[in-house]
Amino acid sequence: MARHRKEKTFVLQRFTRRQWMGVAGGLTVVALMVGGGLATQNFYRRENAGTGSTITAYSATKSDEVSAFQAASRGDVRTAIKEGRGGADANTSYVKVVINGDSRVVLGENFTTVKSVLEQGGITLESGDTVSPSLTTKVSESTVIKIERSGSTVETTESEIPFNTVEEKTDSLPAGTKQVKTEGKKGVMARTNLVTKAGSKVVSSNTISSWVKTAPTNKVVLVGTGVASSSSGSSNSGSSSGGSSGSTSVGTTAPVGEMQQWAHNYLISSGYSEADFTGLVYIINHESGWDPHSTNPSSGAYGLPQALPGSKMASAGPDWQNNYQTQLKWFISYCNERYGGIQGAYSFWLSHSWY
Incomplete structure (x- = not known):
């Protein structure tokens, strides 16, 4: 049977010289944007050199659960703020930050960019960290900041509360x-830590979050x-x-x-x-x-x-x-x-x- 369809031609083979120049220009722009983002991160690290690496605040949850977490926690946090718990007021805002899949809410006032959230949350970036969105991106309460730190794992530990x-x-x-x-009973304190190891040796252990898992029961006489x-x-x-x-x-x-x-x-x-x-x-x-x-x-x-x-x-x-x-x-x-x-x-x- 005769074939009346035209033979397929690989799409790149049909590009004209001008089109090829356009593609090259586009790739150059992308490269500049990526380079600029890395330069921004490196600038932030240099600017904060010597401030320590204690991580004090994170939010959200694993990436595949972020949407569900946002819907559930946004109302909870906003309710707590509205009720004025712990000194919160109308100026109190929050942004979620996820690091290596574990996270929590960062509270503060006058958030403007990703960098401002990290600063108010006491979060110090380390060499090799990747941040999304970029440090200069404007934020709102719907923003989720993600930080990936290679070579580190999230570990949870527990300790006693007298x-x-x-x-x-x-x-x-x-x-x-x-x-x-009433007989007394010790409580349980849970901590989520970001642990970096060199072989079996722990190089650093930074606390992401800590909370009362079980409150102690007082002995009443x-x-x-x-x-x-x-x-x-x-x-x-x-x-x-x-x-x-x-x-x-x-x-x-x-x-x-x-x-x-x-x-x-x-x-x-x-x-x-x-x-x-x-x-x-x-x-x-x-x-x-x-x-x-x-x-x-x-x-x-x-x-x-x-x-x-x-x-x-x-x-x-x-x-x-x-x-x-x-x-x-x-x-x-x-x-x-x-x-x-x-x-x-x-x-x-x-x-x-x-x-």
């Missing part, structure tokens, strides 16, 4: 007697303040239910560790009460597990009080990123301004699981 012992006074027990109401009954001890046997029939106080908490001891001394010397310290310890136990660098992967909150954004704590001191004392001073001030005191914030936290 529990406290709280003594609560109750008139349902005779004076001078004590009874354990009831301390009797009542009058013993002369008729029988039956009134005391009923106290095994935890003294629910009598009045109980917020409780006196024994400090654990250097940070809690400082917080206790600071509060008492400043005219606050033991009940205030009890409320402070409870909130911080649940918010950050007493990790000054705690960085929530879904909300972007930072530090002991989980401020939104962490830079809000700069009002208490320029060393807010690392100094637990500065962070606690900001926490106390925030509780006073928003809830009328620490116990007010504590009561709100018990009802809402946030403050």
Whole structure:
């Protein structure tokens, strides 16, 4: 049968000299753009040389889940900001950053470009990192910044959060007697780290995010303040239910560790009460597990009080990123301004699981 179709000709063979010149010009433009992007990255690295490589904030999730994460977390973060949690206000904004497939939210104010997000998030680029979009790209809350660091893996570790012992006074027990109401249980702090190794040796380990996986359960001891009954001890046997029939106080908490001891001394010397310290310890136990660098992967909150954004704590001191004392001073001030005191914030936290 005769074939009436024309033979196919390879498309490049049909290009004219002018068309070839156009293709060459286009490739030159692309090469210049790529080169410019690399030059921008190299400039950023030189500009930030010597600032350290601690990575403090990331957002989103693995690339194939970014869209779903955006839809879920955008509403959560925006709700937290609207409610004013952790000092957030109308000026608070956020951008998501993904590094090697793991991530979290970066909170801040006056974001303009990708570079501004990295700066406010304390993110330092290293040689060989690739960033998308480019550092000069304008950002919005729908932007997802991706950083790939070759030779590094994301690893998750866990550590213990100590529990406290709280003594609560109750008139349902005779004076001078004590009874354990709740046994203490340690909590769990989870950390996601970006680990770079040379063979089996760890070259660097930077924390991407850290959060309270399980809050500690305080050991609660009831301390009797009542009058013993002369008729029988039956009134005391009923106290095994935890003294629910009598009045109980917020409780006196024994400090654990250097940070809690400082917080206790600071509060008492400043005219606050033991009940205030009890409320402070409870909130911080649940918010950050007493990790000054705690960085929530879904909300972007930072530090002991989980401020939104962490830079809000700069009002208490320029060393807010690392100094637990500065962070606690900001926490106390925030509780006073928003809830009328620490116990007010504590009561709100018990009802809402946030403050």
